[in-house]
Amino acid sequence: MAENAAQTSVGQKKAAVGFSRSLLLTPSEDLVGFLSGHLGRAILFCITATSVAAVLLIFYFVIRESIPFFYTGTAASGIARVKEFFLDTGWYPSATVPRYGALALIVGSLYVTIGALVIAVPLGLLAGVYLSDIAPFSLRQICKPVIEILAAIPSVAYGFFAVMVLAPWLQTHLGFSTGTNAMNASLILAVMALPTIISVSEDAMSAIGREIREASYGLGATRAETMIKVVLPAAHSGILAAVLLGMMRAIGETMVVWMASGNASRIPSPWWDVSQSIRTMTATIAGDMGETPKNSEHYYALFTVGLTLLVFTFSLNLISEYLLSQIMRNKRGGK
Amino acid sequence: MKKILILAMFVVVAVGLMSVAGAAEEKKALQLDGSTTVGPVGDAFAEAFIKEKGCSITVKKTGSGDGVAALIDGRCDIAMSSRYLKPEEYKRAVDANVFPVAHVIAMDGVCVIVHPSNPVKELTGAQVADIYMGKIKNWKELGGSDMPIVAISRDTSSGTYEVFHEKVLKKQNMDAAVEYVNANPQAHARVKSTAGAIAYVGLGFLDSNVKALKIDGIMPTRQTIAQGAYLVSRPLFLFTNGYPKLGSLTHAFCIFYLTEEGQSIVEAKGFVSLTSY
Numbered sequence: 001m002a003e004n005a006a007q008t009s010v011g012q013k014k015a016a017v018g019f020s021r022s023l024l025l026t027p028s029e030d031l032v033g034f035l036s037g038h039l040g041r042a043i044l045f046c047i048t049a050t051s052v053a054a055v056l057l058i059f060y061f062v063i064r065e066s067i068p069f070f071y072t073g074t075a076a077s078g079i080a081r082v083k084e085f086f087l088d089t090g091w092y093p094s095a096t097v098p099r100y101g102a103l104a105l106i107v108g109s110l111y112v113t114i115g116a117l118v119i120a121v122p123l124g125l126l127a128g129v130y131l132s133d134i135a136p137f138s139l140r141q142i143c144k145p146v147i148e149i150l151a152a153i154p155s156v157a158y159g160f161f162a163v164m165v166l167a168p169w170l171q172t173h174l175g176f177s178t179g180t181n182a183m184n185a186s187l188i189l190a191v192m193a194l195p196t197i198i199s200v201s202e203d204a205m206s207a208i209g210r211e212i213r214e215a216s217y218g219l220g221a222t223r224a225e226t227m228i229k230v231v232l233p234a235a236h237s238g239i240l241a242a243v244l245l246g247m248m249r250a251i252g253e254t255m256v257v258w259m260a261s262g263n264a265s266r267i268p269s270p271w272w273d274v275s276q277s278i279r280t281m282t283a284t285i286a287g288d289m290g291e292t293p294k295n296s297e298h299y300y301a302l303f304t305v306g307l308t309l310l311v312f313t314f315s316l317n318l319i320s321e322y323l324l325s326q327i328m329r330n331k332r333g334g335k
Numbered sequence: 336m337k338k339i340l341i342l343a344m345f346v347v348v349a350v351g352l353m354s355v356a357g358a359a360e361e362k363k364a365l366q367l368d369g370s371t372t373v374g375p376v377g378d379a380f381a382e383a384f385i386k387e388k389g390c391s392i393t394v395k396k397t398g399s400g401d402g403v404a405a406l407i408d409g410r411c412d413i414a415m416s417s418r419y420l421k422p423e424e425y426k427r428a429v430d431a432n433v434f435p436v437a438h439v440i441a442m443d444g445v446c447v448i449v450h451p452s453n454p455v456k457e458l459t460g461a462q463v464a465d466i467y468m469g470k471i472k473n474w475k476e477l478g479g480s481d482m483p484i485v486a487i488s489r490d491t492s493s494g495t496y497e498v499f500h501e502k503v504l505k506k507q508n509m510d511a512a513v514e515y516v517n518a519n520p521q522a523h524a525r526v527k528s529t530a531g532a533i534a535y536v537g538l539g540f541l542d543s544n545v546k547a548l549k550i551d552g553i554m555p556t557r558q559t560i561a562q563g564a565y566l567v568s569r570p571l572f573l574f575t576n577g578y579p580k581l582g583s584l585t586h587a588f589c590i591f592y593l594t595e596e597g598q599s600i601v602e603a604k605g606f607v608s609l610t611s612y
Contacts, residue, residue, distance in 0.1 A: 177482070177483040
């Protein structure tokens with residue numbers, strides 16, 4: 001080591017008149033450094049690759065375990081299974097003649113998700129607008145972390161609140177016969193999706209540069225006009241991404257819907273009756289998986305539900321990734 | 336260097352401990368397999384046994400049918416089951432020179448509960464089945480006030496659901512409007528706060544916040560469940576190949592429910608012990 005240091009200092013002295021030798025040591029001169037450099041690089045690569053491999057493995061296992069549900073021998077029976085799964089509303093996996101109709105579950109998942117978005121998107125966007133354009137800097141510095149704490153509350157705590165507080169409240173104040181229903185689940189999911197929607201949309205709107213706003217004011221637009229006609233349209237891709245991320249939070253949530261939605265596997269009729277209980281795909285997997293014998297038909301059916309869910313969230317994720325890359329372009333002054 | 340040394344010492348100690356534990360395990364071993372309902376009792380019995388006798392007991396919970404199959408194939412010493420053997424299982428066992436003997440270790444019973452304000456005091460088993468199959472939708476059809484019935488069930492993977500589904504609904508499908516909750520306390524909480532609710536919970540969850548209904552004229556109590564008089568009750572079994580050799584580990588396990596500790600375990604797991612004192 002001391003020798004190396006001496007050599008380097010010699011090298012530095014000569015630097016003014018040009019290097020007599022390469023600044024990088026060759027592997028033979030610094031074997032330990034060479035090896036530890038490469039080894040470190042390899043270890044870091046492995047660590048990074050683990051999470052990528054995890055995603056691929058999850059896809060592999062979920063698909064592998066759901067194939068036997070459809071592949072039951074003949075093509076006709078396979079098609080009948082697909083039809084039953086997507087078109088039948090009867091989910092009776094433990095009946096003597098089991099039925100695996102997941103339509104009510106798929107509709108249930110979409111129902112609470114859309115219900116949550118109807119509540120959370122307007123609130124989230126308005127809060128985002130306020131934080132990015134209206135709130136004084138010091139208030140914003142306080143609000144943002146507090147809103148982000150909302151995302152850190154464990155979902156079982158939300159679920160507990162839904163069952164113990166919100167459900168009786170809905171029953172006594174709105175006269176619902178049951179308090180654990182689509183509305184309860186949507187309300188709680190909306191609160192859970194809010195932090196994501198607020199912070200991503202706020203980022204998107206802040207990313208729209210000051211010069212665009214000033215140009216708008218310069219043309220005589222008011223603050224409201226600037227906000228609605230200039231900033232929101234310019235930030236639309238980021239806002240869409242915020243909505244999609246909020247949607248993913250809502251559709252993938254399990255504990256809350258399992259506790260708050262009532263889990264009755266049917267499609268509400270009439271469709272707008274939010275006081276009826278419904279059941280989602282996530283709640284079905286969580287509720288049934290515990291005691292389902294491995295490699296039974298029911299087990300494969302649950303994996304098929306999981307695969308459906310995975311396809312949903314994966315496509316949402318792809319779309320939001322694309323939209324988020326659009327914000328990055330805006331930030332660099334493109335568009 | 337120091338760190339490496341400490342790490343090495345750790346490994347040596349850990350390996351040492353494991354080999355000691357391994358040596359102790361080889362003395363005696365017992366394999367249990369079967370019902371997920373009886374499983375928790377089996378687990379707790381095994382834990383008490385391991386502490387007391389230092390033997391090794393493995394408890395697998397694969398379902399009653401699989402447990403019996405494992406007994407027939409000789410893959411386990413004791414099969415746990417929440418039902419008696421089916422005739423074809425018995426035939427298969429005898430063909431394989433296995434002679435199953437049943438040991439009833441506890442009774443499993445669930446009570447039908449409603450909100451305390453509900454004037455209905457008594458239902459028949461058929462009426463409860465009709466409620467859960469969606470044929471009766473309002474309490475006024477049962478002599479109560481004009482209020483929609485909110486039927487609440489346990490999740491389909493629970494043993495509580497299983498006994499209710501078997502004894503009350505006779506294995507017919509529940510209506511799609513029935514709500515599901517994933518634990519006894521939650522069913523209790525929902526009934527406590529919902530005027531029109533009906534649900535079923537383990538005997539241990541009865542209190543003044545909910546009202547237990549008489550079914551077919553019989554109130555759910557420890558006695559009526561232990562005697563099998565209450566509709567929603569069933570025995571829980573251990574099956575062995577022949578009556579176990581007296582004094583053997585299997586024998587001790589199968590009569591463990593008679594001890595004070597065994598009975599308190601049975602009660603703690605939400606079942607009814609067979610003794611009445």
